[in-house]
Amino acid sequence: MTDPGSRYAEAARRSRLVTTEDGRVHAVLPIRFVPPTSGWYRHTVIEGDRLDLLAARYYGRADRFWLIADANPGVDPEDLLTPGARITVPPDRAG
Known part of the structure; x- marks a missing residue:
């Protein structure tokens, strides 16, 4: 569960389920790409x-x-x- 105000809230809505080799099921978030910095x-x-x-x-x-x-x-x-x-x-x- 992700807090609705979290920066991951949108990503959580796009999460998908993955089953590991031992049969456990996990919800995973998509990769969140960070744009290049414009700092010095x-x-x-x-x-x-x-x-x-x-x-x-x-x-x-x-x-x-x-x-x-x-x-x-x-x-x-x-x-x-x-x-x-x-x-x-x-x-x-x-x-």
Whole structure:
């Protein structure tokens, strides 16, 4: 039973029954997909980090490295990847 005010209330209405190998029956909820966040990240640089690798990690596309560089104005590019530095990684609004 799910509380009617719960964020899972709609999902509970779409639940289905599943029988396990031992014969027990369970009501299961469908997968609730969460959209990507639009927030900003703070990344602590470690040895070996590169902007293209960070872009691939955060955006799934290495060619978005410039978003990270642009989000850190006033930081010399030579210092941007100093181990221990905390840099800003913005959301990917480049589309």
